[in-house]
Amino acid sequence: MKLKLFSLISLISINIFSQSINDKIKTFETNLNHWDKSKTKKTSLKDRMAFYNVNAVSIAVIKDYKIEWAKAYGFADVSEKRVATPQTLFQAGSISKTINSLGVLKLVQEGKLGLDDDINNYLKTWKFPYDEVSKGKKITLANLLSHTAGLSVHGFAGYEKGTALPKTIQTLDGLKPSNSGAVRSVFEPGLKFEYSGGGTTITQLILENTTGEKYEDYMLKNVLNPLRMSNSSFDQPPSKNKENLLATGYNYDKEVKGKYNIYPEKAAAGLWTNPTDLAKYVIETQLSLAGKSNKVLSKEMSKKRIENNFGTFSNDYSGAKYFHHDGGTNGFVCFYMGSVEDGNGIVVMTNGNSGKLMGEIVTSIAGLYEFKNYPLESSKESITLTMRKELSKSVDKGIELYKKLKKTNPNDYNFSDEGELNVLGYEYLNNQRINDAIKIFTLNINEFPNSANVYDSRGEAYFNKKQYALSKKDYQKVLELEPANPNAKDMLLKIEKETSK
Numbered sequence: 001m002k003l004k005l006f007s008l009i010s011l012i013s014i015n016i017f018s019q020s021i022n023d024k025i026k027t028f029e030t031n032l033n034h035w036d037k038s039k040t041k042k043t044s045l046k047d048r049m050a051f052y053n054v055n056a057v058s059i060a061v062i063k064d065y066k067i068e069w070a071k072a073y074g075f076a077d078v079s080e081k082r083v084a085t086p087q088t089l090f091q092a093g094s095i096s097k098t099i100n101s102l103g104v105l106k107l108v109q110e111g112k113l114g115l116d117d118d119i120n121n122y123l124k125t126w127k128f129p130y131d132e133v134s135k136g137k138k139i140t141l142a143n144l145l146s147h148t149a150g151l152s153v154h155g156f157a158g159y160e161k162g163t164a165l166p167k168t169i170q171t172l173d174g175l176k177p178s179n180s181g182a183v184r185s186v187f188e189p190g191l192k193f194e195y196s197g198g199g200t201t202i203t204q205l206i207l208e209n210t211t212g213e214k215y216e217d218y219m220l221k222n223v224l225n226p227l228r229m230s231n232s233s234f235d236q237p238p239s240k241n242k243e244n245l246l247a248t249g250y251n252y253d254k255e256v257k258g259k260y261n262i263y264p265e266k267a268a269a270g271l272w273t274n275p276t277d278l279a280k281y282v283i284e285t286q287l288s289l290a291g292k293s294n295k296v297l298s299k300e301m302s303k304k305r306i307e308n309n310f311g312t313f314s315n316d317y318s319g320a321k322y323f324h325h326d327g328g329t330n331g332f333v334c335f336y337m338g339s340v341e342d343g344n345g346i347v348v349m350t351n352g353n354s355g356k357l358m359g360e361i362v363t364s365i366a367g368l369y370e371f372k373n374y375p376l377e378s379s380k381e382s383i384t385l386t387m388r389k390e391l392s393k394s395v396d397k398g399i400e401l402y403k404k405l406k407k408t409n410p411n412d413y414n415f416s417d418e419g420e421l422n423v424l425g426y427e428y429l430n431n432q433r434i435n436d437a438i439k440i441f442t443l444n445i446n447e448f449p450n451s452a453n454v455y456d457s458r459g460e461a462y463f464n465k466k467q468y469a470l471s472k473k474d475y476q477k478v479l480e481l482e483p484a485n486p487n488a489k490d491m492l493l494k495i496e497k498e499t500s501k
Contacts, residue, residue: 021069024368032360035367036378048360049074051385053252054352056084060275061365065283065343070276076351077248079255089231089245089272090349091260092334093327096271097200099281101145101311102296103223104203108141109301112210115142119202124209126169128202133185141206143189144199145310150187153180153198156269158261158330161237165264168205172198197268204267215266226295227280232273234266246272247351249331256331269329275347282338282345285323289340306340320373326355333358344371356382383413384420395436399443418448422457429461437461452481459491468495
């Protein structure tokens with residue numbers, strides 16, 4: 001009798017627990033801004049995905065050091081009508097740097113690498129070409145992992161499927177078929193933070209030179225497998241047996257040519273994964289910091305990793321500490337976050353290019369699960385996304401709507417961020433719609449006349465149109481606002497060469 005009663009109580013407890021999770025999921029799905037009391041209208045996840053033109057969202061929620069739930073929404077591939085599932089794989093972009101840091105630090109932990117040694121001590125097939133810019137200071141592995149090496153090449157554009165891919169050394173030297181510049185010093189190491197995917201690519205070569213293994217093979221054996229990230233891989237291009245799991249990338253409503261790009265810069269941007277696998281990494285980090293697991297790194301090394309931002313970044317919200325990283329490739333955007341102390345977190349991956357939707361999702365989950373001290377800040381609606389329907393008719397119509405809404409609803413839309421219009425302008429510029437780009441950049445200049453960046457953007461558009469006099473005028477304005485701006489100086493020299501031919 002007692003056994004039956006115990007079983008009944010257990011069954012009731014499980015049902016209540018399950019119902020509680022389902023209630024939270026329902027709230028998240030039907031009222032994404034449930035936490036924001038300033039909003040009177042409910043907004044569903046489906047509505048926000050449509051607003052931001054994101055076809056698939058995949059999420060894993062972590063509570064008490066466990067994945068509480070994982071769910072996917074929308075289409076992994078629209079034309080194929082292939083629905084996204086929790087197993088669907090996305091490009092992780094710069095989150096690759098996070099997982100890469102585990103592989104590198106494992107070698108440090110084993111005494112095969114030194115964090116504070118000159119990187120050329122470990123580079124065998126290529127040496128970093130120091131020059132006077134580094135002022136005699138040597139770059140260390142710690143510099144590379146924390147983006148304090150003072151190196152160029154922020155990120156990578158990727159390559160269309162079927163095109164020639166560069167070897168790692170060609171990428172580092174900026175040699176064809178590489179589509180990025182050479183990785184070189186832009187200021188002395190250790191001076192300040194300067195994000196560099198180029199620096200991370202050097203760690204890829206160091207790892208291969210040290211182990212004698214292919215990067216993707218070492219990472220699979222020593223990092224992904226121990227973490228049980230069984231669906232993840234650094235293979236570039238991805239292996240054939242995973243093709244049916246791969247999401248297709250989209251830039252708003254446009255499918256990426258070839259469905260996704262290839263990234264031979266594996267350590268910086270080559271990881272294919274899903275939120276469930278990434279959540280396993282987050283949980284292992286949390287357990288390792290607590291001294292409860294050491295599948296890859298010891299407690300001491302995990303602590304050093306978080307404290308020094310080796311492959312990750314940290315936030316302190318009134319004493320509550322979190323580690324995180326975001327990532328973006330052509331047609332994909334993603335993010336993870338984990339608390340340092342209480343085992344909570346979230347992973348979000350999308351096959352779109354809207355960081356704003358990702359931010360709304362993270363804030364919604366943080367509010368729902370009461371992440372300690374996480375800032376829940378009400379945000380204004382994106383003005384450029386609101387303009388899109390009118391922009392599809394003509395840029396002039398879109399600009400008319402912008403001006404109308406600024407006059408009638410100034411507090412409802414994000415008119416304070418110059419980046420909104422700037423990104424829109426570059427979207428037109430990259431699609432060879434130069435006149436439309438110039439109109440958007442001009443609107444941005446009128447809105448933010450004291451920003452050097454907006455003049456720089458229009459100057460680039462005029463240069464592409466070969467209107468050198470107008471381009472020169474804009475770059476001169478950039479130097480008026482920012483006398484040391486290096487890009488403006490370089491562009492003025494280019495304009496001088498073009499006009500003297």
